[in-house]
Amino acid sequence: MRLRRDRHAARLEMLPLMDVVFLLLVFFIYSMLIMTVNRGLPLELPVSSTARIESASSLSLSVRADGALFLDAEEVERADLSEKLRRKAEEDQDGLFLRIYAEDTLSYQDLFSVLDLVRQSGVARISLQARQTKTP
Secondary structure, three states: OOOOOOOOOOOHHHHHHHHHHHHHHHHHHHHHHHHHOOOOOOOOOOOEEOOOOOOOEEEEEOOOOOEEEOOEEEEEEEHHHHHHHHHHHOOOOOOEEEEEEEOOOOHHHHHHHHHHHHHEEEEEEEEEEEOOOOOO
């Protein structure tokens, strides 16, 4: 006895495939939107009620309370800071934007000595970073 088989070509359904691709696309778009580039060190920043989060591409300079300097998480000596910033500024055609992350226990004089080194390098666009407070 011979069984009868229907020989229909298999169909590849496109709608489920498109749904999966769309969901992956949405996932990656949202994950890229919440990612921030922070090349600084984890420091305890001072608090400010008017602090804003800036999203421009920049270079970060972290200053710890013990006076150690980190340029994009790479430790740098005070004597070399101006020269390294000058070289980075020459590489950047749009003008170097420097974010300074200084610990809240850093003395005012130490912060100004670092700012003097930054100004000697010719960097004019500087932003001091702080934590944002919740105002009632």
